Amino acid sequence: MPAASIVWLRRDLRLADQPAFHAAASAGPVIPVYVLDDDGAGRRKPGGAARWWLHHSLAALERDLDERGSKLILRRGDAAAALAAVARAAGIAAVHALHHYEPWEIAAEKAVAGALDLTLHDGAYLAPPLTVRTGSDKPYRIFTPFWRALGATMPPADPLPRPHLRAPANWPASDGLDDWHLVPTSPDWASGFAKEWRAGEIAAHDQLDDFLHRVGDYEEDRNLPARDGSSRLSPHLHWGEISPGQVWHALAGNRGKGADTFRSELAWRDFAQNLIAQFPDYGDEPYRPxxxxxxxxxxxxxxxxxxxxxxxxxxxxxxxxxxxxxxxxxxxxxxxxxxxxxxxxxxxxxxxxxxxxxxxxxxxxxxxxxxxxxxxxxxxxxxxxxxxxxxxxxxxxxxxxxxxxxxxxxxxxxxxxxxxxxxxxxxxxxxxxxxxxxxxxxxxxxxxxxxxxxxxxxxx
Known part of the structure; x- marks a missing residue:
C-alpha cells in the first residue's frame, strides 16, 4: 500500500471541490486532521459564536467521513507540532492543505513546511489573493476595478467532485470533539442558534438551493431586513463548507440583477482577503493615519x-x-x-x-x-x-x-x-x-x- 498523506483542515471543512483532498487521495490513503490551535503566536482564536459553528461543522464532517469509511483526526495545540506527531505515528511526511492568508495562518504554514513535506493548494477564493493585478503589476486597493479585473477571469475552474478516500492501515489517536467544549453549556447563550442554522457541507448546499429560488429578487430584498432576502451563505463560505467556485457555477443560469449583485458580493469577499494579504494588521490598525x-x-x-x-x-x-x-x-x-x-x-x-x-x-x-x-x-x-x-x-x-x-x-x-x-x-x-x-x-x-x-x- 502506498504511504498515506495528511489533509490538514482549517476553514475548508468539505469534501467536494477541495483540492487538498483530491491531491492526497490521488497519492494513496488519506488521514484528515483538524488542529485546534488557539495559542499560536499572533493568532486570533475563533470567537464564542464561531466556536459553536466550528463544533457543529466538525461533527457534520465526521459523519460525512464515517459514511465513506474514513475518519477525522482531532488534535489540539500548536499546528506544526500536532501534525508532526500525527505524521510520526503514521510513518508519513506528506501534508496537503488549502492555502489561507490570515497572518497567523501564513505563520503556521511556514512552521508546518519546516517540519513536514507541505503542499499548499488554492481553493478558498474565486482567485488566489494577490493574483488579480493592475496593469502596473500591483495588487488592487479599490474594489470596482478589482471586480472588473476579477470578472474578466471568471468563471472559476469547474468544481471537483467528492474524492474516493482510502483508509490508512492504522488510524492515529484522536481527541473527542465534545472534550474541546466549543459549545457553551451554563449559561447556554447560544440556545437560539440551532433554530437558525445547520452546519456542514450538506446544509451549505441545501442553503444554496434555497437561495437560488430567491436570487431573482436579491437586488431589492437584500436591503429589506423584514424579508428573507439574504443568501445566508456567509458562515458556510467562511468555514469552507461550500466553495465560492461552487456558488459561482450554481448561479450560471441566472442573468438578472440579483445574481449579478450577488456575484459582486462574492468578489468583495476576495477583495477583502486581498487587502489582508497586503496589510496583515488591517484588523488592528487604521489604514489612514x-x-x-x-x-x-x-x-x-x-x-x-x-x-x-x-x-x-x-x-x-x-x-x-x-x-x-x-x-x-x-x-x-x-x-x-x-x-x-x-x-x-x-x-x-x-x-x-x-x-x-x-x-x-x-x-x-x-x-x-x-x-x-x-x-x-x-x-x-x-x-x-x-x-x-x-x-x-x-x-x-x-x-x-x-x-x-x-x-x-x-x-x-x-x-x-x-x-x-x-x-x-x-x-x-x-x-x-x-x-x-x-x-x-x-x-x-x-x-x-x-x-x-x-x-x-x-x-x-
Missing part, C-alpha cells in the same frame, strides 16, 4: 463611553433599528447586512467609539466572523480603510429604518415595541415601559463626530 489621532471616546477609561458601548452591545441604544440588529446578532450569531452597516455606523459616528471595539464584538458574536471581511467592512464604515466610505457619510438610523421598511423586523427583535404602528415604530415618541430613551440625539452626535474628524485632520 488621521484615524489614529481621532479623539475617540475610550470605554476603557471613560465610564460614560463604557456604558454606551455596553448599551450598543445589548441592543439598548434607544434607536429601534440598531437595537433590533444587535439583539438579532446576540440571539442568532448573525445580523442582516444592511443593519450591520447601520449598527456599525452608529457605534463609530453617533457614539464616537473606535471601530476596533465593534470589530472585536463582531468577532466574538458572529458565526461568520471572518478576519478579512470583518476588518474591511469596519474600516469601510469608519472611513479609515483603503477603499472606504467618507467619514462624513453618517447614516441616520431613523431614516434608514423607514427607508428599508424595517417595521416587522423591529417588532420581532424588540418585542417592547411590537404593538406600535408603522408610523411610530422607527422613532417612538412615547416609549413603552422598559424601552430606553435614545443614548444621543442624531444631530448632536453628527456634529460631534464631524468636529472630531476635522480636528484629527487639522493635526496631521
Amino acid at each position: 488621521e484615524y489614529a489621532r481621532l479623539a475617540w471616546r475610550d470605554p476603557m477609561r471613560d465610564a460614560a463611553a463604557a456604558a454606551d458601548l455596553k448599551a450598543w452591545q445589548r441592543g439598548r441604544t434607544g434607536y429601534p433599528i440598531v437595537d433590533a440588529g444587535m439583539r438579532q446578532l446576540w440571539a442568532t450569531g448573525w445580523m442582516h447586512n444592511r443593519v450591520r452597516m447601520i449598527a456599525a455606523s452608529f457605534l463609530v459616528k453617533h457614539l464616537l467609539i473606535d471601530w476596533r471595539h465593534g470589530e472585536r464584538w463582531f468577532w466574538d458574536t458572529l458565526v461568520d466572523a471572518d478576519y478579512g471581511n470583518n476588518a474591511t467592512n469596519w474600516q469601510w464604515i469608519a472611513g479609515s480603510g483603503v477603499d472606504a466610505s467618507l467619514f462624513s457619510r453618517i447614516m441616520a438610523p431613523l431614516v434608514q429604518s423607514a427607508k428599508f421598511a424595517a417595521g416587522d423586523y423591529i417588532r420581532h427583535w424588540v418585542p417592547e415595541l411590537a404593538k406600535l404602528p408603522d408610523a411610530d415604530i422607527h422613532d417612538p415618541a412615547d416609549r413603552p415601559r422598559g424601552y430606553p430613551e435614545p443614548l444621543v440625539d442624531h444631530r448632536a452626535a453628527r456634529e460631534r463626530a464631524l468636529a472630531a474628524y476635522r480636528h484629527a485632520r487639522a493635526a496631521s
Whole structure:
C-alpha cells in the first residue's frame, strides 16, 4: 500500500471541490486532521459564536467521513507540532492543505513546511489573493476595478467532485470533539442558534438551493431586513463548507440583477482577503493615519463611553433599528447586512467609539466572523480603510429604518415595541415601559463626530 498523506483542515471543512483532498487521495490513503490551535503566536482564536459553528461543522464532517469509511483526526495545540506527531505515528511526511492568508495562518504554514513535506493548494477564493493585478503589476486597493479585473477571469475552474478516500492501515489517536467544549453549556447563550442554522457541507448546499429560488429578487430584498432576502451563505463560505467556485457555477443560469449583485458580493469577499494579504494588521490598525489621532471616546477609561458601548452591545441604544440588529446578532450569531452597516455606523459616528471595539464584538458574536471581511467592512464604515466610505457619510438610523421598511423586523427583535404602528415604530415618541430613551440625539452626535474628524485632520 502506498504511504498515506495528511489533509490538514482549517476553514475548508468539505469534501467536494477541495483540492487538498483530491491531491492526497490521488497519492494513496488519506488521514484528515483538524488542529485546534488557539495559542499560536499572533493568532486570533475563533470567537464564542464561531466556536459553536466550528463544533457543529466538525461533527457534520465526521459523519460525512464515517459514511465513506474514513475518519477525522482531532488534535489540539500548536499546528506544526500536532501534525508532526500525527505524521510520526503514521510513518508519513506528506501534508496537503488549502492555502489561507490570515497572518497567523501564513505563520503556521511556514512552521508546518519546516517540519513536514507541505503542499499548499488554492481553493478558498474565486482567485488566489494577490493574483488579480493592475496593469502596473500591483495588487488592487479599490474594489470596482478589482471586480472588473476579477470578472474578466471568471468563471472559476469547474468544481471537483467528492474524492474516493482510502483508509490508512492504522488510524492515529484522536481527541473527542465534545472534550474541546466549543459549545457553551451554563449559561447556554447560544440556545437560539440551532433554530437558525445547520452546519456542514450538506446544509451549505441545501442553503444554496434555497437561495437560488430567491436570487431573482436579491437586488431589492437584500436591503429589506423584514424579508428573507439574504443568501445566508456567509458562515458556510467562511468555514469552507461550500466553495465560492461552487456558488459561482450554481448561479450560471441566472442573468438578472440579483445574481449579478450577488456575484459582486462574492468578489468583495476576495477583495477583502486581498487587502489582508497586503496589510496583515488591517484588523488592528487604521489604514489612514488621521484615524489614529481621532479623539475617540475610550470605554476603557471613560465610564460614560463604557456604558454606551455596553448599551450598543445589548441592543439598548434607544434607536429601534440598531437595537433590533444587535439583539438579532446576540440571539442568532448573525445580523442582516444592511443593519450591520447601520449598527456599525452608529457605534463609530453617533457614539464616537473606535471601530476596533465593534470589530472585536463582531468577532466574538458572529458565526461568520471572518478576519478579512470583518476588518474591511469596519474600516469601510469608519472611513479609515483603503477603499472606504467618507467619514462624513453618517447614516441616520431613523431614516434608514423607514427607508428599508424595517417595521416587522423591529417588532420581532424588540418585542417592547411590537404593538406600535408603522408610523411610530422607527422613532417612538412615547416609549413603552422598559424601552430606553435614545443614548444621543442624531444631530448632536453628527456634529460631534464631524468636529472630531476635522480636528484629527487639522493635526496631521
